[in-house]
Amino acid sequence: MPMRIEPQLPKKDVEGAKREVYHQIGGILDENRIDTRYPEDQVYPRLKKSLMLVNEIIDANKENVTLSKREQEVLERRISECKKEHNLTSDAYDLLKFIYEKRHEHPSILGRKIISRILWLYDLEIR
Numbered sequence: 001m002p003m004r005i006e007p008q009l010p011k012k013d014v015e016g017a018k019r020e021v022y023h024q025i026g027g028i029l030d031e032n033r034i035d036t037r038y039p040e041d042q043v044y045p046r047l048k049k050s051l052m053l054v055n056e057i058i059d060a061n062k063e064n065v066t067l068s069k070r071e072q073e074v075l076e077r078r079i080s081e082c083k084k085e086h087n088l089t090s091d092a093y094d095l096l097k098f099i100y101e102k103r104h105e106h107p108s109i110l111g112r113k114i115i116s117r118i119l120w121l122y123d124l125e126i127r
Contacts, residue, residue: 017064018119018126021057025115028053034114036103040096047099048092051118055082058122065124078122091121 032046032053058065059079066072081087098117102110119125 014065014067015126017061018124021061021065021124022115022119022126024057025054025118026111028057029111029114034099035107036099036110040100043099044092044096047096048088051082051088051092051095054118055079055088058124075122075124082121 028050032050034043034047034050036043038046058075062072062075062079066075082091095114095117099110099114102113105113116125
């Protein structure tokens with residue numbers, strides 16, 4: 001009986017997809033000018049708007065940044081939680097505090113730390 005070999009499907013490039021999401025988040029933060037030179041009360045609404053857009057980006061890419069159905073279900077739950085007004089407000093305040101604690105760092109380093117912190121909220125750290 002001849003053996004049938006199925007063609008191998010290419011592995012998902014999860015890390016590449018996460019890096020793309022990373023760059024998209026950076027673009028959103030840049031568009032909405034998350035800048036510590038502004039007073040906190042001006043940064044907060046921009047940050048909250050950015051987090052809403054980030055949630056949409058991660059939602060649109062959830063199949064690409066996960067390796068299994070289980071991971072995808074967990075991420076979908078987190079995306080759903082991040083859509084709730086209370087959680088969005090809480091995340092924005094936590095991130096605002098984080099930004100102002102690190103405000104003396106070079107802007108490029110601070111930007112990377114902000115993006116990493118956002119991805120950490122979704123458990124999407126880039127290795």
